[in-house]
Amino acid sequence: MAFILGSGSPRRLDLLAQLGVQPDAICPPDIDETPLKGELPVPYCSRIAREKVQAVQADAGDIVLCADTTVALGRRILGKPENAGQAAEFLHALSGRRHRVVTSVAVRCGERLLQRDVVSQVKVKRLSDTEVNAYLATGDWHGKAGAYAIQGPAGAFVPWISGSFTGIVGLPLSETAGLLQAIGYPLYGEAP
């Protein structure tokens, strides 16, 4: 039985290591992440995580884990910004408001697929142009849903969260541990 991480995110690799899991292989799937017309953030995130885990090639007894993180501002989906201009637009939109961060985790073993959607709330303080520009200059927004990462300099913009800190970073550890145990991964040395 091999454990395959279907993710190119270094955050997810680090978070898995917190569970003591070292993947035998890292195989990020290449799927189309365009939202469907009118699709809401939670169903979108859940669908993308499922499509990711189904797209990874694996042998019958292998365990595959994939996740997707989406920032939801009301009904609006904020994905990874395409450029600094879009990152600035996202940060101004998040300024002074609460939003949700959805991370959906999917694990698969053969035909069995287990999944959890974890929704957290994040409050962003009102941001000045100076703060937004200083953050953009760090480059930390690259590749991050909603154009920020709570575990980096943008942590200073977040006075309050409710939910799963590790879920906001990209892999909710409590729920992920539960999924791995449910699918038969010997977490903590348990017999499968």
Ligand SMILES: Cc1cn([C@H]2C[C@H](O)[C@@H](COP(=O)(O)OP(=O)(O)OP(=O)(O)O)O2)c(=O)[nH]c1=O
């Ligand atoms: C909101 C937030 C997101 N993120 C990151 C986590 C994810 O890597 C990224 C969202 O993009 P995803 O599409 O979920 O993941 P990815 O493209 O980085 O990796 P893969 O699809 O191969 O698994 O945003 C943070 O690191 N910190 C945060 O606070």
